[in-house]
Amino acid sequence: MQSDKIRYALISRQRSGTKFLKLTLSKHPEIFTHKEVLSVSPEKSKRPHNVHRFMMDRFTQNPSAIIEDRTRHNYSAYIEYLYESSNSPIVGLDLKYNQLNQFTTFKSCLEKANIRVIHLIRKNVLRQYLSALQYKLLDGSKIPDDKIYEIGALPITPAKLPCDSGLLNILRAALEQIEQYRTYLKAHFPYCEIHYESFIPKGKLISNEIPQPILQGIYNFLGVSDKTFSPLVTRKSQHPYLIKELVSNYDELEDFLNKSDLGYLLDENFNKS
Numbered sequence: 001m002q003s004d005k006i007r008y009a010l011i012s013r014q015r016s017g018t019k020f021l022k023l024t025l026s027k028h029p030e031i032f033t034h035k036e037v038l039s040v041s042p043e044k045s046k047r048p049h050n051v052h053r054f055m056m057d058r059f060t061q062n063p064s065a066i067i068e069d070r071t072r073h074n075y076s077a078y079i080e081y082l083y084e085s086s087n088s089p090i091v092g093l094d095l096k097y098n099q100l101n102q103f104t105t106f107k108s109c110l111e112k113a114n115i116r117v118i119h120l121i122r123k124n125v126l127r128q129y130l131s132a133l134q135y136k137l138l139d140g141s142k143i144p145d146d147k148i149y150e151i152g153a154l155p156i157t158p159a160k161l162p163c164d165s166g167l168l169n170i171l172r173a174a175l176e177q178i179e180q181y182r183t184y185l186k187a188h189f190p191y192c193e194i195h196y197e198s199f200i201p202k203g204k205l206i207s208n209e210i211p212q213p214i215l216q217g218i219y220n221f222l223g224v225s226d227k228t229f230s231p232l233v234t235r236k237s238q239h240p241y242l243i244k245e246l247v248s249n250y251d252e253l254e255d256f257l258n259k260s261d262l263g264y265l266l267d268e269n270f271n272k273s
Contacts, residue, residue, distance in 0.1 A: 006223050007083045007113060008092040011100070011185065012120035013174065015131040017196040018094055021120060024210050025092070027231030030224055032088035038099035038106065049085060051103070054078050075109045083113070090222050092118075097181055116221065117189040119182065122196040125174035126257075126265035130246045133159050156241060158248040163256035171262055192221040203271075205242070243267050 010033065012018050025031045038051050055074065083091050100107045122128045134157065161167055185191055198214050200207045212230075219227045243266060244250040257263045264270055 005083060005088075006090045007115040008090065008118060008222055009095050009110065009115050009189075010092055010118045010120060011095050011097070011181065013097050013122065013128060013178065015128050015135060016120050016122035017199060018096075018120055020199065021118075021194070021210065022092075022094055024215070024231050025218070028219075028224065028226075028229050030088060030226065031090045031092065031222070032086040033092040033094060034082060034086075036094050036096065036099070037082060038095060038103050040099075040102070049082060051078060051106070054081065071105050072109060075103075075106045076112070079106070079109055079113045090224065097177055111188045115189060117185050117191055118218065118221070119185050119191060119193045120196060121178055121182075121193060124197065124265055124270055125171050125178075126243065126262070128174065129170060130159070130243065134246065156245060158246055160248045161253055163249070163252050167256075168260055168262060171265065190221075192218065194218065 010018055010022060022033045026033050034049055037049050040052070055078070082093060085091075182193070194214065194217075199210055201211075209231075215231075216227060243253075247253050254266060257266055258269075
């Protein structure tokens with residue numbers, strides 16, 4: 001029997017600001033959010049609530065649990081375990097598109113778990129792509145989620161981007177994936193859409209907090225009782241560097257994208273939209 005806890009999932013593409021939002025929400029005494037429980041990275045798969053740990057324990061206790069027709073039951077039990085493992089009245093999961101695509105049975109079980117979905121979208125997929133490149137270059141998987149560091153403390157390594165159809169295909173695929181998940185999530189869950197760009201004040205590049213109107217909308221959606229709580233997030237600010245700082249062949253990229261239908265993703269064009 002389900003408890004009366006409010007269950008939610010924070011769903012997004014990688015590098016879309018989930019850490020910033022998750023840490024902000026988790027400062028509220030009523031809200032607890034699990035880290036990426038479906039991550040298959042060596043570091044994250046060691047976490048106590050990770051899917052691999054849960055399934056291995058289950059298979060060890062009962063080898064027949066690995067049989068295919070028991071898979072759905074196991075994932076349903078895992079979802080219940082996650083939501084009941086915290087004493088907080090509001091419990092969330094941090095889930096990424098690529099993880100849900102890999103764990104399709106988990107995804108279908110989630111539809112029956114009585115949850116609400118916050119869909120976090122980074123509309124500028126070029127910035128998202130560059131952020132992912134920087135994360136890979138820095139080996140960001142080794143940076144703790146709650147590590148406190150100052151703006152500029154991490155080095156920037158400008159990347160040379162291929163100005164060809166391959167890059168356009170990557171960006172268009174990202175936009176298509178966002179739209180596919182928007183359609184899917186709206187059809188199956190109570191739905192709240194938040195844009196990463198709304199965290200950054202217009203004309204600025206740095207944000208130390210999520211604007212109160214955005215936060216209040218999320219609190220209302222989650223059914224928070226104390227909506228007056230104002231969290232203080234003690235980690236680095238959101239600081240989306242200028243694209244020209246992250247791309248070594250920026251002039252070539254600017255000319256190339258402006259000749260395509262994706263020129264609006266460049267800073268000087270995107271900020272006008």
